[in-house]
Structures are given as C-alpha cells and as structure tokens.
Amino acid sequence: MPRLKQRTPELRAHVLVAAEATLARGVEGFTTKQIATDAETSVPAIYEMFGDKNGLLRELFFVGFRKLATAAAEVPTSDHPRADVLALARAYRSFSLAHPSLSKLMFSQPFASFAPTVDDLAAADASRRTLVKAVRRCIKAGVVHGDAVDVSHVFLALVHGLIGQEAAGWLGEGKASCDRRWDLALSMFFVTGPRPVASGGARPRTKTSEPDSVHH
Amino acid sequence: MPRLKQRTPELRAHVLVAAEATLARGVEGFTTKQIATDAETSVPAIYEMFGDKNGLLRELFFVGFRKLATAAAEVPTSDHPRADVLALARAYRSFSLAHPSLSKLMFSQPFASFAPTVDDLAAADASRRTLVKAVRRCIKAGVVHGDAVDVSHVFLALVHGLIGQEAAGWLGEGKASCDRRWDLALSMFFVTGPRPVASGGARPRTKTSEPDSVHH
DNA sequence: GTCATTCCGAAACGACGCTACGAAATACCG
DNA sequence: CGGTATTTCGTAGCGTCGTTTCGGAATGAC
Numbered sequence: 189m190p191r192l193k194q195r196t197p198e199l200r201a202h203v204l205v206a207a208e209a210t211l212a213r214g215v216e217g218f219t220t221k222q223i224a225t226d227a228e229t230s231v232p233a234i235y236e237m238f239g240d241k242n243g244l245l246r247e248l249f250f251v252g253f254r255k256l257a258t259a260a261a262e263v264p265t266s267d268h269p270r271a272d273v274l275a276l277a278r279a280y281r282s283f284s285l286a287h288p289s290l291s292k293l294m295f296s297q298p299f300a301s302f303a304p305t306v307d308d309l310a311a312a313d314a315s316r317r318t319l320v321k322a323v324r325r326c327i328k329a330g331v332v333h334g335d336a337v338d339v340s341h342v343f344l345a346l347v348h349g350l351i352g353q354e355a356a357g358w359l360g361e362g363k364a365s366c367d368r369r370w371d372l373a374l375s376m377f378f379v380t381g382p383r384p385v386a387s388g389g390a391r392p393r394t395k396t397s398e399p400d401s402v403h404h
Numbered sequence: 405m406p407r408l409k410q411r412t413p414e415l416r417a418h419v420l421v422a423a424e425a426t427l428a429r430g431v432e433g434f435t436t437k438q439i440a441t442d443a444e445t446s447v448p449a450i451y452e453m454f455g456d457k458n459g460l461l462r463e464l465f466f467v468g469f470r471k472l473a474t475a476a477a478e479v480p481t482s483d484h485p486r487a488d489v490l491a492l493a494r495a496y497r498s499f500s501l502a503h504p505s506l507s508k509l510m511f512s513q514p515f516a517s518f519a520p521t522v523d524d525l526a527a528a529d530a531s532r533r534t535l536v537k538a539v540r541r542c543i544k545a546g547v548v549h550g551d552a553v554d555v556s557h558v559f560l561a562l563v564h565g566l567i568g569q570e571a572a573g574w575l576g577e578g579k580a581s582c583d584r585r586w587d588l589a590l591s592m593f594f595v596t597g598p599r600p601v602a603s604g605g606a607r608p609r610t611k612t613s614e615p616d617s618v619h620h
Numbered sequence: 621g622t623c624a625t626t627c628c629g630a631a632a633c634g635a636c637g638c639t640a641c642g643a644a645a646t647a648c649c650g
Numbered sequence: 651c652g653g654t655a656t657t658t659c660g661t662a663g664c665g666t667c668g669t670t671t672c673g674g675a676a677t678g679a680c
Contacts, residue, residue: 191627191676215516219667230629232670241668296512297572300431301668306573334588341575342566342589349565350558356513357522359557368607372550373558376593391584407645407658435636446660448639457637517637 194229200237203227204247211248211289215298245293245302252290253312256283260315269325270332274374276319277347281370284351292355295348316340332378335391346373410445416453419443420463427464427505431514461509461518468506469528472499476531485541486548490590492535493563497586500567508571511564532556548594551607562589 206227211218220241224231238244259282263275284291292298294312323343324336332339350373353359360366422443427434436457440447454460475498479491500507508514510528539559540552548555566589569575576582 191625191678193627195627220669221667231668232629235669236628292513296568297508298513298516300514303572306577309574338585338588339592341569341585342562342592345565345569345575345585345589346558346562347565348568349561349563352512352564352568353557353561356519358525359561361522365607369554369557369561372554373561376555376558391581407647407656409658411658436638437636447637448660451638 195233195236199227199229199233203229203234203237203244204251207244208248208251208290211293212287213289215289215292218299242299242302245299246304246308248290249293249302249304249308250312252287252294253315255287255290256280256294257312257314257318259283260318263318265322265325269322269329270378272322273319273326273343273378276322277343277374278370280347281351281354284355288355291351295351296355316344319344326378338391343377346377411449411452415443415445415449419445419450419453419460420467423460424464424467424506427509428503429505431505431508434515458515458518461515462520462524464506465509465518465520465524466528468503468510469531471503471506472496472510473528473530473534475499476534479534481538481541485538485545486594488538489535489542489559489594492538493559493590494586496563497567497570500571504571507567511567512571532560535560542594554607559593562593 203223207218207223210223210226220231220234223244224234227234234244238247259279260276263272263279265272284295289298293302297303320336320340323332323340326332327334327336327339350359350370354366354370359369419439423434423439426439426442436447436450439460440450443450450460454463475495476492479488479495481488500511505514509518513519536552536556539548539556542548543550543552543555566575566586570582570586575585
C-alpha cells in the first residue's frame with residue numbers, strides 16, 4: 189500500500205560514504221545539512237538511519253578502525269618481530285596522514301558531543317590485536333620483556349602521541365623533522381627489555397580477561 | 405564625562421578564573437552565556453575583552469601552560485638525570501589528572517573552532533624547556549644519545565599519548581592498570597641509547613634555531 | 621477514481637556564537 | 651539644579667546548527 193521506502197540500508201551505506209568525504213574536507217563543515225546535501229538526501233533521513241549526529245560519528249569511528257585493521261592486516265609478518273612492530277607503527281602513521289580528519293575522530297575527540305565508550309573501542313579492536321600478536325612474537329624472541337598487552341598499550345600511546353603531534357603541526361615544521369622524530373621514537377623502543385621503575389609488576393591475569401583484548 | 409568603565413583588565417582576569425572553573429565542569433557546558441553567568445558579567449563584555457570564544461580559549465590555553473610550567477619548575481633536579489625526566493613525566497600526568505578539561509584543551513583539540521597555532525605553542529613553551537634541559541643532562545651523563553630536542557619531542561609524544569589514552573579511559577579500567585602502564589612506559593625509555601632504525605641522522609643545526617626551542 | 625496507509629522533507633524550535641542598538645550612567649555647563 | 655554631550659552597558663535579535671514535528675505526497679487495493 190505505501191510508497192516504496194527510500195531510507196534503506198543501501199542509502200545508509202551511501203550516506204556513510206558521503207559523510208566520510210564530508211569529514212575529510214574538515215571537521216568544521218561537518219554539519220547534518222551539509223552531509224544531507226552531499227549524500228543527496230534529507231536531514232531527517234540521517235536522523236532516522238543514525239539516530240543523531242553522534243550515531244553517524246560512531247559509525248564513521250568504526251569505519252575508520254575497520255580501514256586501519258585492514259591496513260594493519262596487510263603488513264606482512266617476517267622473521268624479525270621487532271621490524272614487524274615498527275612496520276605496524278608506520279602503517280598507523282600512513283593511515284593518519286592519508287585520513288587526517290578520520291584519524292582525529294578515532295584518536296583525538298574533535299567533537300565535544302561524541303566520546304566513544306570503552307565498548308565502542310573494543311568493537312574496533314582488530315587492528316590492536318594484530319599489534320598485540322606482533323608484540324607477543326617480540327616477547328617470545330626475547331626482544332622485549334613484560335606483558336604483551338601492557339607493552340602494546342604503551343606502544344600505542346607513543347604512536348597516538350606522535351600522530352596527534354604531527355597532525356597538530358607540533359612535531360616539526362617540515363616532513364624531514366617529522367620523519368626523523370618518528371624514526372627516533374621507534375628506535376627507542378624495544379632496544380632492550382624494560383626495567384622496573386617503581387612498582388612495575390606484571391599484569392595480573394584474571395580468568396575473565398580476553399587474552400588479546402587491549403583493555404584492563 | 406562617561407560612566408566608569410567596568411570592562412577593565414581586572415574584570416578580564418576575573419572572567420578568566422571563572423571560565424577556567426566553567427571549563428573544569430566539562431567541555432559541554434562551556435558556552436559564552438554560561439561563562440557570563442558564572443563570572444557575573446554579560447556576554448558582550450566577554451566579546452569586548454577576548455574578541456571571540458576562541459580568544460578566551462586561547463587565554464585558557466596559555467593559563468594551562470603557565471600552570472604546567474610552574475609545576476615542572478617545581479620538580480627538583482637531582483644527580484640522576486634520568487630520574488629527573490621521569491619525575492617531569494609524572495608531573496605532567498598529575499597535572500592532567502588534576503585539570504582534565506584544561507589538559508584536554510592543551511593537548512587534544514576538543515573545540516573544533518580552536519586550533520592553537522605553532523606560535524601559540526611556542527609562547528607556552530616554558531615547561532618544555534625544563535624538559536629539554538633535563539634531557540640534555542641525560543645526554544651529558546650518557547644515559548641517552550641523540551639530539552636533546554628530538555628526544556624531548558619523542559618523550560613528549562609518549563607522555564601526551566598516555567595522557568590522552570588515560571583521559572579517554574582507554575589506558576585501563578582502573579587506577580592500577582593505568583599506574584602499571586605509566587610505569588612500564590617510562591621504564592622503557594632511556595634504558596640504553598637509541599639505535600638508528602632507518603635514516604636516523606642527527607637533527608641538523610641551523611644558526612637561527614633556538615637551542616632549547618622545541619620546534620623544527 | 622477513491623480511499624487507506626505509509627513515507628518524506630520543508631519548516632519550525634531551542635540553543636549557541638556573535639552583534640546592533642537603544643537605554644543608562646556620568647561629567648560638565650549654563 | 652536641570653540639560654546635554656559622551657561613553658559604556660546589556661537586552662534583544664540575527665544566522666547557524668542539531669533535532670523534531672506535521673502536513674502533504676506517493677502508492678497499492680478496491
């Protein structure tokens with residue numbers, strides 16, 4: 189009886205692609221009206237399909253992590269686990285340079301209203317698992333000691349820090365400076381194993397904790 | 405002839421204090437109307453004294469870095485330069501935990517409209533100089549090799565990364581996890597000198613570069 | 621053609637950043 | 651002491667953005 193539906197999953201996917209392009213043009217112009225125009229649909233359609241603007245941002249957050257996970261999975265593994273970890277770091281950097289606004293949405297929080305929850309992050313965790321596995325190979329090879337998840341956390345913090353500084357233009361005023369500092373940062377990791385600095389025990393293992401989860 | 409001025413530098417300072425308190429209550433409610441109410445003044449007064457909302461945010465950005473510089477300056481220097489650098493990192497962490505929204509404003513970019521320029525950052529550079537000096541002492545003591553400015557950049561990236569992850573709740577679900585990972589991160593630095601990883605030459609020195617500047 | 625049913629998007633609403641403009645306040649003068 | 655010139659102040663309004671409503675359009679059944 190009714191007219192045919194336009195607000196289908198297909199349109200939803202189309203809007204997601206268009207919104208990614210809108211976001212890529214800058215965080216400033218990312219308004220619902222602009223997205224509706226870019227996607228050749230209407231504002232209420234977006235609200236029906238994504239709930240609110242944060243819902244759309246959350247989907248883009250997942251899109252970003254899926255892309256990142258794909259990029260991480262494409263990094264080949266070799267017999268040199270330390271080199272593999274560094275290659276993963278470079279893949280992260282390439283991703284953030286190729287998708288500046290998207291990586292800002294993922295790693296920084298440029299929209300005051302959208303703060304991904306821990307669950308959101310866990311669902312976007314595949315790229316991290318790749319890293320944890322590489323770190324685990326490092327530990328097995330004796331390149332580094334400690335808990336793989338903890339070491340991965342620290343390594344990710346360094347990578348995110350570098351990405352944030354480079355995106356803000358604070359890592360150096362030219363590509364040469366940034367390259368040099370990235371290389372230096374990576375060279376300072378995994379030189380030898382960690383040495384306890386205060387109360388640095390190992391990560392306690394509980395029965396409920398996922399082996400490769402990056403949380404807790 | 406005219407009535408006496410109310411929009412004085414004193415009121416400006418008062419508004420700045422009130423705005424800091426408003427910001428501390430969360431990034432969400434940081435609106436000009438709210439700030440005017442909190443500071444017991446009017447919205448146009450804020451615009452006369454700060455230009456626009458970004459002007460006020462920029463002042464808070466400077467306030468934050470002045471506080472951070474004070475905290476860094478209060479960290480005592482010892483005969484163990486590596487311990488001094490780690491103490492500085494802990495001071496950064498304490499600051500970010502004591503002033504979450506302010507440190508978000510400083511290190512992340514929670515307001516889409518406000519992106520501090522490189523000049524803004526240079527003006528808020530005192531805390532970094534303290535770090536560079538401590539790193540320089542490390543280099544002199546042979547704890548680490550390389551260019552002090554570059555090493556400081558890397559260390560700051562790590563610290564900012566950890567701060568960002570902890571603020572987002574991604575560093576662990578309890579204080580214990582966060583503490584352990586902070587300790588691990590710091591323990592992994594300065595264990596031995598860096599080892600070149602690719603084209604890792606030293607930072608080229610130009611005649612115009614400030615010795616302790618953190619840029620370029 | 622008519623009706624019942626469903627869907628769609630122009631238009632409206634509150635909140636926000638920002639500003640124009642009339643009212644208020646003062647010091648001087650007649 | 652009232653009038654006036656001059657400067658300052660804050661109410662009220664504008665445009666934009668996120669969000670929702672609601673009247674009309676589109677479709678299939680009869």
